Amino acid sequence: MCFYTDLMFTQSEENYLKAIFHLEQEGEAGVATSNLSEQLQAKAASVTEMIKKLADKNLVDYQKYYGVRLTENGRKQALNIVRKHRLWELFLAEHLGFKWDEVHEVAEQLEHIKSEKLIDSIDKLLGYPKNDPHGDPIPDKNGNLEKKNKSLLSKCKPGDSGVIIGVKDTSSSFLQYLDKQHIAIGTKFTIQHKEPFDGLLDIDINTKQLKMSHKMAANLYVETNESSS
Amino acid sequence: MCFYTDLMFTQSEENYLKAIFHLEQEGEAGVATSNLSEQLQAKAASVTEMIKKLADKNLVDYQKYYGVRLTENGRKQALNIVRKHRLWELFLAEHLGFKWDEVHEVAEQLEHIKSEKLIDSIDKLLGYPKNDPHGDPIPDKNGNLEKKNKSLLSKCKPGDSGVIIGVKDTSSSFLQYLDKQHIAIGTKFTIQHKEPFDGLLDIDINTKQLKMSHKMAANLYVETNESSS
DNA sequence: TTAAATTATTAGGTTTGCCTAAATTTTAAT
DNA sequence: ATTAAAATTTAGGCAAACCTAATAATTTAA
Numbered sequence: 036m037c038f039y040t041d042l043m044f045t046q047s048e049e050n051y052l053k054a055i056f057h058l059e060q061e062g063e064a065g066v067a068t069s070n071l072s073e074q075l076q077a078k079a080a081s082v083t084e085m086i087k088k089l090a091d092k093n094l095v096d097y098q099k100y101y102g103v104r105l106t107e108n109g110r111k112q113a114l115n116i117v118r119k120h121r122l123w124e125l126f127l128a129e130h131l132g133f134k135w136d137e138v139h140e141v142a143e144q145l146e147h148i149k150s151e152k153l154i155d156s157i158d159k160l161l162g163y164p165k166n167d168p169h170g171d172p173i174p175d176k177n178g179n180l181e182k183k184n185k186s187l188l189s190k191c192k193p194g195d196s197g198v199i200i201g202v203k204d205t206s207s208s209f210l211q212y213l214d215k216q217h218i219a220i221g222t223k224f225t226i227q228h229k230e231p232f233d234g235l236l237d238i239d240i241n242t243k244q245l246k247m248s249h250k251m252a253a254n255l256y257v258e259t260n261e262s263s264s
Numbered sequence: 265m266c267f268y269t270d271l272m273f274t275q276s277e278e279n280y281l282k283a284i285f286h287l288e289q290e291g292e293a294g295v296a297t298s299n300l301s302e303q304l305q306a307k308a309a310s311v312t313e314m315i316k317k318l319a320d321k322n323l324v325d326y327q328k329y330y331g332v333r334l335t336e337n338g339r340k341q342a343l344n345i346v347r348k349h350r351l352w353e354l355f356l357a358e359h360l361g362f363k364w365d366e367v368h369e370v371a372e373q374l375e376h377i378k379s380e381k382l383i384d385s386i387d388k389l390l391g392y393p394k395n396d397p398h399g400d401p402i403p404d405k406n407g408n409l410e411k412k413n414k415s416l417l418s419k420c421k422p423g424d425s426g427v428i429i430g431v432k433d434t435s436s437s438f439l440q441y442l443d444k445q446h447i448a449i450g451t452k453f454t455i456q457h458k459e460p461f462d463g464l465l466d467i468d469i470n471t472k473q474l475k476m477s478h479k480m481a482a483n484l485y486v487e488t489n490e491s492s493s
Numbered sequence: 494t495t496a497a498a499t500t501a502t503t504a505g506g507t508t509t510g511c512c513t514a515a516a517t518t519t520t521a522a523t
Numbered sequence: 524a525t526t527a528a529a530a531t532t533t534a535g536g537c538a539a540a541c542c543t544a545a546t547a548a549t550t551t552a553a
Contacts, residue, residue, distance in 0.1 A: 047540065068501055081541055083502055088539095100501060100548060131385035141379045150370045156360035276510060297531060310511055312532055317509095329518060329531060 056113035065102035121167035136210035170201025189252035196225035197259035285342035294331030350396035365439035399430025418481035425454035426488035
C-alpha cells in the first residue's frame with residue numbers, strides 16, 4: 036500500500052538514480068551507458084532498459100546514444116537516497132562502533148528502507164550532521180548539498196598546509212591503509228617537499244614526517260591555507 | 265557475493281519462514297496453505313509454489329494437501345528473522361522515540377538487512393534485551409526463545425491479580441486504544457467482577473476501576489498470582 | 494572520408510514471485 | 524456412502540530485472 040502521489044521506487048531504480056548522480060558529480064554532462072554499466076555491475080543492455088524506464092517516469096532525460104542526465108525531480112530523489120546512505124554510515128560509525136571501512140556495505144542496504152520518520156529520527160539522533168565518516172557532505176531534508184571547495188592533496192605544493200577533509204577512494208583497502216598510517220578526517224599536514232619525478236611527497240602529518248605516494252595523495256581531499264607564493 | 269555455505273534467503277522466502285513460524289506457534293501442527301495465504305496476502309497458488317521451493321531447500325517438510333512444517337534448520341532461520349524484527353522494534357522504540365504502534369511496519373523492512381555485525385551491535389546497544397515493545401520474547405543469537413507461561417486476561421477469574429506482559433493483537437488501532445486507557449506492558453491489575461453473560465470485566469487498573477470488554481481482555485497476555493480458590 | 498573499432502540499442506531468453514482459471518483432492522453434510 | 528463444498532495444486536501468464544547475441548550508431552584513425 037502506497038499513499039503517496041509521489042511514486043516509490045524499487046531498489047534497483049534507486050541504485051540507478053544514485054549511480055547517475057555520482058557520475059554526474061564526476062563531471063560529465065551526459066552519463067554514458069558504459070559507465071553506468073561498470074558502476075552498477077550490470078550489462079549495458081540492462082542499463083539501456085532501465086534508463087528507458089526512468090525516462091518514462093521523468094526521472095532522467097535520455098537521448099539515445101548520447102547518455103543520460105537527471106531531471107530536477109530525479110536529482111531530488113537521488114539526493115534523498117544519498118542522504119539516507121550517508122546518515123546510516125554515520126550512525127553505524129558513531130553509535131554502533133563500525134569502522135569507516137565497514138559502513139558502506141551495510142548502508143547500501145539500509146538506504147533503501149522506506150520511512151521518512153525513521154531517517155529523520157536518525158538525523159536528529161546524530162544532531163543533524165553535515166558530513167559522513169568519509170567526509171562526504173550529507174544533503175539536508177530539502178536536498179541541499181553543501182559544496183565545499185575541496186582539492187586533492189596531490190595538487191598541493193611544498194609549503195602548503197591544511198587539513199584532510201575527505202577521501203576519494205573509499206575502498207576498504209585504502210581506508211585500512213590510512214588507519215595504519217593514522218591518517219583520518221581532520222588530520223593536519225604540511226608539505227615539505229614534492230619530488231618532481233614521481234610526485235612523492237615529504238609531508239608532516241601527525242607530528243611525524245612521512246613519505247606519501249602520489250597515488251595516495253590523489254585520493255585525499257584537503258582544505259588548504261595556501262602558502263604565500 | 266555470498267561467502268556462506270549457509271545459504272541466504274530472499275525477502276520473500278524470509279517472509280514465508282516467519283509466517284510459518286508464527287502459525288506454528290498458534291498451535292497447528294501442519295500449517296495450511298490457506299492460512300499462509302491470508303497471513304502473507306498472497307493467493308494460495310503462490311503459496312504452494314513457494315512452499316515447494318522451501319521444501320527443496322530443506323527448510324520445511326511438505327506433504328501435498330496436508331500443510332507444511334518447519335524443519336530444524338527452517339526454524340533456526342525463522343527465529344533469526346524474528347530476532348531481528350524484535351530487536352529492531354525495540355531499537356526504534358527506545359532510541360528513536362517510536363511509539364509501540366509505529367514500530368512494526370518499519371521493522372518489517374529492517375528485519376531483512378543482512379549483516380550479522382549490525383544486528384549483534386544493536387543487540388549489544390540495547391543491553392541484550394529479553395522482550396520487544398509488545399512484550400514478545402526476543403530469541404537470542406543461538407535461537408533460544410524464552411517460553412514464558414503467559415495466559416489471556418480473558419481467562420482470569422474474579423479475585424485474580426497480575427501484570428500485563430504482552431499483547432496478542434498488535435494492530436495500531438488496538439495499541440492506540442490501550443494507550444488511551446493507559447494500559448501498557450508492566451501495568452498491574454486486579455479483577456473485581458466478571459459478567460457471566462458477555463465476559464465484561466470490572467477491573468482495577470492504574471488505580472482506576474475500568475469496565476473492560478471480553479474482546480479487549482482476550483488480546484492481553486498476563487502473568488498472574490491466581491487468587492486462592 | 495571511409496573503414497575499423499567502440500559503444501549503445503534491440504531482440505529474444507531466464508528467474509523470481511506473483512496472478513487467474515481449471516483440475517484435483519480432501520472434508521463436510523445429507 | 525455419496526455428493527456438495529472447500530481447500531489445494533497444476534497449468535499457463537505477466538512484470539521486473541537481469542542476461543547473451545545480433546544489429547545499429549557513433550567515434551577514431553588511417
